Amino acid sequence: MSKTFRRIFSIMITSILTFGLFAACTPAGNGDNPNAPYTKKGSIKILSISNSYGDDSVKYLWSLLKATGRYDEIIVGHLYRGGCDIDTHYDYITKGTKGYRYYYNDSGDYSWRANVSSNEAIASQDWDIIVTAQASAKTYDSNSFSNAQPLLDKFKELATNPDVKICWNMTWCYQTVGAEYGGSQTSFMTNVFNNIKNTIAPMGDIAAVIPSGTVIQDLRSSYIGNTLNRDGSHLELGIASYSVGLAWLGAITGYNTDNMQWTPDDQPEVKARLNVIKECVKNALNKPFEITNSQYTESDGLDFTKDSVIINAIGKDFSAYKTAEIEWMKGKWYNYKRDKSTPSTSNFYYCTQLYTPETLPVGSIIVVDDLYSVMPVKFKDTDTLDPDQNAARYDCHLSAEKIIIVDEAFWNNNKFVTFNISHYSDELNLSYMNEGGIRIYVPKN
Numbered sequence: 105m106s107k108t109f110r111r112i113f114s115i116m117i118t119s120i121l122t123f124g125l126f127a128a129c130t131p132a133g134n135g136d137n138p139n140a141p142y143t144k145k146g147s148i149k150i151l152s153i154s155n156s157y158g159d160d161s162v163k164y165l166w167s168l169l170k171a172t173g174r175y176d177e178i179i180v181g182h183l184y185r186g187g188c189d190i191d192t193h194y195d196y197i198t199k200g201t202k203g204y205r206y207y208y209n210d211s212g213d214y215s216w217r218a219n220v221s222s223n224e225a226i227a228s229q230d231w232d233i234i235v236t237a238q239a240s241a242k243t244y245d246s247n248s249f250s251n252a253q254p255l256l257d258k259f260k261e262l263a264t265n266p267d268v269k270i271c272w273n274m275t276w277c278y279q280t281v282g283a284e285y286g287g288s289q290t291s292f293m294t295n296v297f298n299n300i301k302n303t304i305a306p307m308g309d310i311a312a313v314i315p316s317g318t319v320i321q322d323l324r325s326s327y328i329g330n331t332l333n334r335d336g337s338h339l340e341l342g343i344a345s346y347s348v349g350l351a352w353l354g355a356i357t358g359y360n361t362d363n364m365q366w367t368p369d370d371q372p373e374v375k376a377r378l379n380v381i382k383e384c385v386k387n388a389l390n391k392p393f394e395i396t397n398s399q400y401t402e403s404d405g406l407d408f409t410k411d412s413v414i415i416n417a418i419g420k421d422f423s424a425y426k427t428a429e430i431e432w433m434k435g436k437w438y439n440y441k442r443d444k445s446t447p448s449t450s451n452f453y454y455c456t457q458l459y460t461p462e463t464l465p466v467g468s469i470i471v472v473d474d475l476y477s478v479m480p481v482k483f484k485d486t487d488t489l490d491p492d493q494n495a496a497r498y499d500c501h502l503s504a505e506k507i508i509i510v511d512e513a514f515w516n517n518n519k520f521v522t523f524n525i526s527h528y529s530d531e532l533n534l535s536y537m538n539e540g541g542i543r544i545y546v547p548k549n
Contacts, residue, residue: 137389140358141269141311142232147177150233150356153222153259155188157240157275159207160339161316164349164368166209171366172359182207182214183225189239194251197222197258223262230265233356235314237273240337244285244295249303256309269311271356272304274392276320276348279333290395293321297393314355315392316348322384323347326398328377334475342371342506343381350385361385370505372417373408411471411543414507425469425545431457455481456523461515468510468546470523476541477526478508482518 142148148169152158159182166180183204185192196203206220226234236255242248256270277292278285285292296317304310323343324330332344339345346368354361362382367375374381380400387396407413412422432454472478508514515521525541 136360137354137358140354140356141271142356143358144232145174148175148233148357149177149179149229149231150181150235151225151229151231152180152182152235152273153193153204153225154182154235154237154273155184155239156186156338157237157316158182158235158273159184160341160345161273161314161348161352162207163341163345165352166212167366167368168349168353168364169357170212171364172353172357174357174359178210179229180209181225181229181231183220183222187239187241189242190236190249190251190255193222193236194255194258197255197262200224226259226262227264231263231268232265233269233271233311234259234263235271235273235352235356237275240275240278243275243299244292246295246299246303249299252304253307253309256307260309270309271312271314272300272310273314273352274300274317276317276339279330279336289321289324293317293395301393312355313392314352315388316351318388318392318395319347319351319385320344321395322387322398323380325395326380326384326400327403328380340474342368342373343377346371346374347381347385350381351388354385354389361389368505369418369509370507372414372506373406376406376408376417377404411545414471415469415545418507418509420469424548426548428459428464428468428544428546430542430544433457454525456525458483458520458522460520463546464510464521464544465546466511466515468544470508470510471543471545472506472508473541478505478542479524479526480508480514480521481524482516483520484518485520 136143150162150165152162154161162180162182166178169175169178169180183206185196185204188204192203195201200221200223202219202221202224204220204222204225205216205218206225207214207216209215236259237243238248238252259270260268274296277289277296281287281289281292286295300313304313320332320339323332328343332340334340339348350361350364353359353364364382367378380398383400384396384398387398390396406417408417415422415425433456434454470478523542
């Protein structure tokens with residue numbers, strides 16, 4: 105066989121396989137895509153083996169699957185290890201290393217446990233879909249995929265479902281691209297596209313590429329602009345995470361994403377801009393390996409940095425609320441009596457004073473700035489306010505929502521609440537806290 109013929113043959117095979125992946129992503133006209141990897145109804149089980157980019161990708165996946173009305177049983181699992189690349193995934197799976205945090209969702213909320221191996225997670229369910237990805241920094245490097253095929257082989261070997269399908273999550277581009285990655289978003293994404301088409305596509309085990317990176321880049325061409333990262337790398341947890349989750353839904357199940365109406369209650373910006381999201385998701389599913397400019401280039405005039413816009417967008421009247429006082433306490437965690445700091449870490453810990461159902465009544469709204477997470481810590485009584493000593497009398501849940509609405513379920517028969525706050529940077533400082541973080545609004549009457 106001549107070198108010329110071998111090269112032509114190789115190009116033909118790559119093109120055929122790439123077209124197969126393209127067909128798997130592309131919706132059939134205005135309906136569902138019958139060529140998607142998983143078009144069954146009733147039950148669906150998806151396992152992601154990834155890193156923090158996988159965290160961002162599956163944040164809304166369970167709820168989106170539920171909103172289709174197709175499934176009585178939905179299980180989404182996610183194996184997380186920060187910055188984990190293909191080589192590390194392969195090393196861990198060959199050695200059975202318990203190196204992941206395992207997130208599991210079968211009811212709408214994620215629970216998790218540490219020190220889990222991929223072998224254990226794969227064997228725990230008859231997964232219909234397994235999704236993996238390369239680490240963001242290495243996606244740009246065409247020489248970083250040598251262990252991809254061996255990793256896919258291990259997935260197939262360990263899977264208890266003989267019909268399991270494997271999908272590839274395309275990572276997205278950084279907000280600002282350094283010279284080591286070509287110096288521009290265009291150069292970065294061009295490399296990502298080429299690496300997936302030329303390296304991943306020829307691997308016959310890939311049932312579909314989820315075009316997460318394409319969705320984000322298409323959104324950046326709209327009036328939403330280059331605002332889709334919370335820290336320059338990871339996705340902001342509203343429009344960006346929702347859009348990627350919707351792309352996962354379409355790429356894996358073939359669901360016509362134009363029909364999706366569900367949006368998270370705590371992210372009003374998603375509902376307000378759902379038309380832009382749907383356009384960009386559909387474009388990415390249709391053309392996963394190229395950027396399609398959005399037609400939505402003129403701003404809708406809504407400024408979601410203003411609390412009035414946020415509160416009005418959830419159907420409340422901002423003029424009916426007043427601001428509640430917040431007393432920030434530095435060096436405290438869990439509650440205002442507990443000192444959880446050292447001279448070098450005191451700026452890492454802040455909490456508010458205690459609120460009661462009288463000072464924070466049902467109907468109140470907490471608005472959370474971008475880059476902040478808030479953990480409400482609630483107490484049954486004041487006998488002891490140290491959760492480590494009195495675990496039965498408190499409950500807490502780390503929240504990354506844009507807004508928290510105080511209702512009866514929020515209080516859940518507790519008598520006190522304090523809010524712990526954290527930031528995606530290394531530490532907080534009180535002067536900045538006074539300018540941002542969270543605001544608490546209570547009804548005027």
